[in-house]
Amino acid sequence: MSLADDSPPIHPAMLLNRTSAEPDIWVVIGSPAVHVNGAPLDTGIRVLRDRDELRLDGHRTFFSTETLAMVVPFPGERPTLCPRCKLQIIPGSPAVRCPRCGIWHHQSAEFPCWLYSSTCTNCDQPTAIDADFRWSPETL
Ligand SMILES: [Zn+2]
């Protein structure tokens, strides 16, 4: 989860992650001075959805659940097939989960499968590691 640049201090509101289950549920808690998609937060609490607009004291920001690609030890309990090279990704080996479609790819010196192409094998997610967020309000 992230807030766009020029984030207002979301204060007195705060964001809470309600669950560790997927998909994550985020709620904003704050005073009626906080507006979500133009509506005052008059109940003091609201579940946020991806791309909701938050406004406070003339500042504006957007909530996004988009995540960045990261190389992590493959957390699966069983090997899964890498869509790029069609070989198994062994649990614990360096891998990247596409933040868009969720497909795992190898990513190591031996198997640079995620970075092999400019986009994911399965979707159009750019493969740059720690790439800028794809979505920003300007592209709407
Ligand atoms: Zn591979």
Ligand SMILES: [Zn+2]
């Ligand atoms: Zn993908």
